[in-house]
Amino acid sequence: MTALETDFKPFKTRVEDALANRTLKVAIERTxxxxxxxxxxxxxxxxxFAGARDxxxxxxxxxxxxxxxxxxxxERNAIASGAKVHWASTAEEACEIVVDICKAANAKSVTRSKSMLGEEIGLPLALEKAGIxxxxxxxxxxxxxxxxxxPSHIIWPALHRTREEVAELFRKHHHTPQxxxxxxxxxxxxRRQLREAFLRADVGISGANFLIADSGAVCTVTNEGNAELTTTIPRVHIVTxxxxxxxxxxxxxxxxLRLLVRSATGADFTQYTTFHCGPKRPGDADGPEEFHIVLVDNGRTHMLGGDLNDMLRCLRCGACMNHCVVYRQIGGHAYGGTYPGPMGSVLTPELDGLAGSRDLVHACTLNGNCQQVCPVDIPLPTLLRGWREKSWNEGLEPRSVxxxxxxxxxxxxxxxLYRMATAVAVRVLRLFGEAGWVRSMPMAKGWTSHRDFPKPASRTFMEQYRAAQRRARK
Amino acid sequence: MTSRDLILGKVRRALHRDGVEPGPVTAIAESLLSEPELGRPPLPEGDLRSLFASRVTLPQIGGTVCVVEDLRDVPAAVRIYLEEHGTESPVALQPDPDLMQLDWGGLAFTSGISPDQTVAIQKALWGIAETGTLIFHSAPNCATLFSFLPLHHIVVLEAKHIVAYLEDYAVAAGHMAVPRNANLITGPSGTTDIEGSLARGAHGPGFLHIIIVDKRD
Structure with missing residues (x-):
């Protein structure tokens, strides 16, 4: 089953599928x-590091x-460097601009260097529809x-695939496979397969890790060197x-950059950090003849100054998902949006609407790991709680909840009443306990079929507290 | 209304203002960097050349280094490297005046750089000790693809051009025209995309060899 098929299933089913998939768990844990x-x-x-993070x-x-x-x-500096700057309010508008540039360049083939924004605006599908x-x-x-x-992760989009699966794919699709x-x-x-594509491409499309205001340059980072081959060889370079x-x-x-790379891969710096500034200059030995930058809003101005303002700091490093106990169990596809993990659970309701993604904001233990490892200290748990409140206030929570x-x-x-109920619950739970763990329990299969539950103490906290006080009085 | 006006309008509404004086904003941006040490890790003890060399040869970065006394010794160092790697293919040489004037003996050159180039030789503008990074600026005599197409990337770096921190490069570059491409290269190409396991030569060079020219030795 591909990720595209899982899109149409409800979140609960996607999670159950992921939890039942042992290979997936191994693959996620390895990376x-x-x-x-x-x-x-x-x-x-x-x-x-804390000072730098601040x-x-x-x-x-x-x-x-x-x-x-x-x-x-x-914009002023980019135009001065010879770039063409385009503005797009929505995802559709951004795709339209890119497709129009490709058509004007009479492009048959485009190469793309990984860009999460491209995924966010649905650029792959837009290019396909345009026959490119x-x-x-x-x-x-x-x-x-x-x-x-x-993609199932923003740094390692294929982390859900094992080496055996990749080998099979390459044997099926590559001209001269391994x-x-x-x-x-x-x-x-x-490398052999893609080098041909680099040379054939009419247009190269990249994202941007940073836009440098005082020079108009666009920064990309990769470890493979694919961004530079994507952007230097074709006649046209488009940045989204x-x-x-x-x-x-x-x-x-x-x-x-120091914060981003350490948080993303644990390296101190990426192998290839490039600042692209305008098209080929007179006399230049290589480089694109046209250089386009598409500045995309797609909801960002709505976040600005509002409850999600802090999320605009996000560097897209992926540390929050690597350290998330939920992501590590279910992987990226179960989230269903462009961005998985904690940062995805905050962004998806904004991008795709809360009604269809309210499950995501609940799929969080609020353990705070994500904020601790975030290189720019985004209060992800607080932002998720904000979505939960909104979901409640807007009446999106189901009747059962x-x-x-x-x-x-x-x-x-x-x-x-509360103490009586917890005292009963503790005693009932203990009936199913075995060697310190509850491994199986009727009506709780959703939990126990994928993980064990610690056997509770013999008495509730309040009962033990009272007993201790009685002992102390004696 | 254009999308530009729409976006800028929304930004300004969110920020509750009609316009902005650039002066004070730039001043605040500058003040954020008033303590440069805050934004970077301390450099270990040692001279910049040794720091650079020990950094770039770390296993996770994967470069190799040799030191020669004079630019004239570079061709011999290149020949040793090529023999070690058993490659006799013609070499692409960056048309840099310093490299062009050297006596390369009988070494065969290609006229430019080709998609299946085995070896290319290039001169770096700077080296950065902090990260083991080499810097190239695109120019008529410096093709960007020299750093990306070959399997073996041989780089000549003068020790006097090794600076301590990334910011030192940023300041030095600030005094010259912004190039079309500034490439900061730290080790050969690598990928961890299959099961998180590191493999070299994903798209760019599989080998990065740096010849440091240092009159000191």
Whole structure:
């Protein structure tokens, strides 16, 4: 089953499918486990990482609170460098602009360097509808494209695929596939296959990690080098970028790059960090003849100054999902939106509407891991709680939830009733306990079929507290 | 109303203002960087050349380094590298005046750079000790693709052009015209996209060899 099929299932079913998939759990743990270890190691070698993180937060906040200034400054400098700057209010408008540029360039084939914004605005589908061949050049996006999947992580879009599955895909689709199923051989096969695509492409499309206001340059980061091959060889380079990607200067970008890379992969710096500024200059040995930048709003101005203002700081590093106990169990596809994990659960209701995504804002234990590892200190748990309140106030919560909460609230206001109910619950739960764990329980299969439940203490806290006080009085 | 007006209008409504004086905003942006140490990790003890070399040869970065005394010694260092890697293919040489004037002996060159180029030699503008990064600016005599198409990327770096921090580069670059492409390169190409396992030479070079020219030795 591909991710595209899971889209139409309700969240609960998607989660159950994911929980029942043991291979998926192994695949997620392999990649996110390494990411967590490497991030922790990278952060521990920087004594005042906390100070830098706070500076990163202040830089991003400064930009969002002066976004009009930086948009205008960036536009002016980008135009001066020879770039064409386009503005798109909505996802549809952004896609239309990109497709129109491709058509004007008479493009048959475009290469794309991984961009989450491109996924957000539905650019792959828009290009397909326009009859333009799209080749994803990031290795993981290439795997996702061959499999007809959707990305399941914003840094490792193909982390849900095992090496055996990838080997099979390459054997099926590559002209001269690998002879062995060793990962380096598979990577060489993709290199051969995609190099042809780089040379054939009429247009290269990239995203932007940062937009440098004082020069009009666009920063991309990759470890593979696919962004530069995507943007240097074709005649036309199109950048799609969210308006929140602005930074005042190159020096500000350096601070944020350090935070971004350590949080994303645990490296200190990406292999390829490139600042693209305008089209090919007179005499230049290579480079695109046309350079277009599409500045995309798609809901960002709605977040500005409102409850989700802090989310505009997001650098798209993926640390929150690597450290999320929910993401690690269900993976990215179960979330159903463009962005998975904690940051996705905050953004999806804004992008796709709360009514269809209210389940996401509840799929969180509020353990706070995500905010702790966020390189710009986004209060993700608080933002999720905000969505929960909104969902309640707008009457989106189903009757069962409302009724259960009403009962809970009633009991909570009547301490005697509450204590009696918890005392009974504890004793009933213990009946199903075995060696410290509840492994199976009627009416709780949704929980116990995928995980165990710790056997509760023999008495409730209040009972034990009273007993201790009685003992103390004696 | 254009989308530009629409977006800027929404931004200004959200920020509760009609316009903005650029001066004070730029001043605040500048004040954020008034303590540069805050935004970067401390550099270990040592001279910049050694720091750069030990950084870029870390296994996770994966570059190799050799040091020569004079620019004239570069061709010999290149020949040793090519012999070690058993490659006899013709080499792409960046048309940089410093590189062009060297005596390359019998080394065969390609006229430009080709999609299946085995070796390319390029001169870096700067090196950064903090991260082990090399910097190239696109120019008529500096094709961006020299850093991305070859399997072996050989880079000549003068020790006097090694700076401590990324910001030192940013400041130095601020004194010159912004290039079309500024490429900051840290080690050979790599990917962890299949099961998080590192493989080299994903799209860009599989090997990065740096020849540091340092009169000191």
């Amino acid at each position: 996110t486990g390494t990411a967590r270890l490497k991030r922790a190691a990278a952060v521990s070698t920087w004594p005042n 500076l990163g937060r202040r830089i991003k906040d400064h930009v969002t609170s002066n976004l009009d200034h930086y948009l205008i400054e960036f 061949t799209r080749v994803e050049t990031d290795l993981a996006e290439h795997i996702v494209q061959l499999a007809g999947d959707k 002879n062995s199923d060793e990962i380096p051989a598979m990577v060489r096969s993709a 970028a969210g308006i929140e990607k602005l930074v005042p200067s190159l020096r500000h970008a350096m601070v944020l 409302r009724r259960a909460l009403w009962f809970w609230a009633f009991a909570a206001r009547h301490p005697f």
